[in-house]
Amino acid sequence: MNSPIPAIEIQNLAYSYGKAEAVHDLSLRVLPGRCYGLFGRNGAGKTTTMKCLLNLLRPQRGQVRVFGHDPAKAEVEVKRRLAYVPDQVAFYPWMSVRETLDYLASFREHWNRKKEEELFERFRLDPSKATGALSKGQRTQLALIAAICPETDMLVLDEPTSGLDPIVRREFIETVIGAYQEGNLGNRTILVSTHLITEFEGLIDEFTIMDQGVSVLSLEADEARQRYQRIRARFAQMPPELDFQSALRVRRDGREIELIVNGSGPELLERLRAHNPEALTTEALTLEEIFVAALKSEEPR
């Protein structure tokens, strides 16, 4: 059976702004129906990568394919199948919320009016209000409505929740994004770049952590949780001096030892068990902890 055409396929992407290399040799593949996270510190190259996908920037090296198409060649076909929420949302200040959505709807083949009304209610947005009078968070809400209502095959979200209050943020992530994917299960893809990794924890299927334009880690979320673990051991007396070189981080606190491990959990567990600890527990790291651990492990010790 043939594997489905990936929603996104990036091969050896490179892009520089003058001499500053924003993305270097990045490769990733997102299958349809997945929610893919792009994590990284500020200036890691996430937005540049997204802009290359959207044909806002032309890759200087490498290849970018969206639904099997080159965004530069099949520009309209690609854009027809995706909706984008930029990191800095801007609208025409003279247009009302209603007019802005009408304007955007005119470019789309399909627009879910029922969903639009529902989101108005949920976000408590006044359709008659001019967009110039909206707060930053309200503008983001409007951008999210504009991205959800066309019910495209893919959502590209660049820091979508920045500026949203905690209630709306939680509701958006848990309900709106979830409902979007469930609307056509297995076919709607989300590519999200965010700093608020914890809030997207339950949604992310796969992710790439970027640092200084380079992919540091690309994994399935479940596999990452299996590999990245926290091991806690408490001993009756002072713990023995053991070699934990394979651990990402070691913290000793009196009779306790805490290890952050990447894949070497079983081996280290065996070694700790050999010294008869009073208590020995393991737990999966959250994606945010994995993000921090992965980036810390990249830093020179």
Next chain:
Amino acid sequence: MNARMVRIRKEVRALFWPWCAVMIAGALPVLLPHSPTAAKLNVLSFFFGIPLLATLSLGNEFYHRTFSLWLTQPVSRMQLWAEKMLVMCAAVLSAGVVAWIGMFFFALPEMNLTYNKAAAIAYVVVTMASATYWTLAARSTIGGFILIGCIFWLFYLFVGEIENLPPRDGVFYTVPPPTTAITAISVFAISFAALMLWLGVRKLARFQVTGGSSGEDLLMAGPSVMPEALAEWFRCRPSGAFLNLVRKEFRLLRPIWVIELLAVVYLAFLAIFRLLPSSPLFIPETVLQWVVLGPPAMTCLALGGLAGILSLGEERMSGTQAWHMTLPISARRQWLVKLVMAVFAGTACAVLFPVLTTMAVGSIYGSPLLYVDVSLVRAELIVLPILTFSCFWCACAANGTVRAAIWAMPVIAAIPFASQGGAWLGRELAQTTGTLKDLVASSFHLSPSAFAAVTEYANTRVLWLFIPTLLVALFQSYRLFRTTPQNSALWMLRCLLPLVAVTLLSSFAASAGFLSSRWEPFDETHHALDKLHAGTAKIEFTGEDLAKSSALTPPTQRWLKGSSITVAPAHSSLSAYLATIHLASGLECRLTVTQSGGTAASCGN
């Protein structure tokens, strides 16, 4: 370096490049005393550059959305303002002095009257003093610039010789004003400047940063003055993407329509009261004439340029352009809609609406063409769209309205300079080697006037020389429309380089190809025959005989190669002799030499 110096250095850096541009344009008449282009650039730098420099200092904070950041520094507002004013005054005064000297002593020596010079000084002083107030009121550089322009117009209208209106005996308002008038203007200007300065300080002290987005910009947002029924048409609908793009463009160009409406009403007023000169080529001579008649012409010119810049410039600044690129409509279509709308708006506002207005008023007096020169309108219909397109190119290459507006003048000036450079190079080359046209005519023994029609056409219609540049600019503007421009002068120069190169090459090719031809084969033949004492009896020469007797130029030698020349005395009392040149190609040219040494020639088979 202490903190104050760091802040001052930031202010200097913000104004440095625009200041350089205004200084250079202001000093051009000193460097090129007889160049009309230099004189025009000087006047533009004085009347546009000075207010732009004055408003740019504060307007930059709105433009870069750094106003909140600037005001929230742990320094008093007054101190921050004083630092800005210090740098702005230094920039405006230095540029103003240079432009003032250039204007009155080199560019427009006929305006070198005490009254005019005092008015110009008052202009600089009041501009500096009122920049803070108007920029804060408009919340943008361009808005502040326009408001300052409006106030000056009212100011000069007030201080001008209103009592001389309307014209008497066909003569427009006459000057010169008495010394008391100069004193009155000076006192009024100083008082007005002090008032504006006080208002500016007060406004800054009470200023509230309520948004900082473009929604606060007076120029772009402003009060809604359109009737609801009409506004409904311009409201975007849930379907019809293309029409929605057009509607959006109309709305983005809102400031142009508003200014155009005021300009047209003013023009109609002038026309109704017969204050417009019948000849459109009338050049105002007094300050009052300039004040009354200058604004419509300058507004039309400015609107032509602004139409090209405003829409894309504002979208780039607000970030809506990048966001539009992700909508499912091709970038090419978006670019085309924007370009066509800009050119339409520019041409309509700068030419069509003013012409139609004056024609309508003229028809009241029984002659629709009372104030209209059809040939001038025809020329404007070619030049204005080019101006709008040039400004549109600047908007594609630059990031935002102000940046594009600042670059528009150097970019537009660079192209004619490149053209002149190319033509000069071509002329120099043609002087030593002859033109390509000469080479072809001489090598194939054609009539020297074989390409005369083409040369004549090219000489009378120089605009065609810019067609390759326009085509490259058109292609380039689409490419730049899709990219994210960089905020550096180097980037702009890199964008401009292909246009300059193409202009230089096309001008060079046209000049070296045929425009710089100085080849006069009949004159050379005539002189050679004179040296051989021909004309006394019927005699036959070859081209080689002539080459031996006289120093013929290489093209003439080539042209006469293999030819035979039959010379016979003329039967007429006016003519000395008649030479028939049988060229190697079979073409026969007849050269008639008169008693006085003049020649007449024609060629045919």
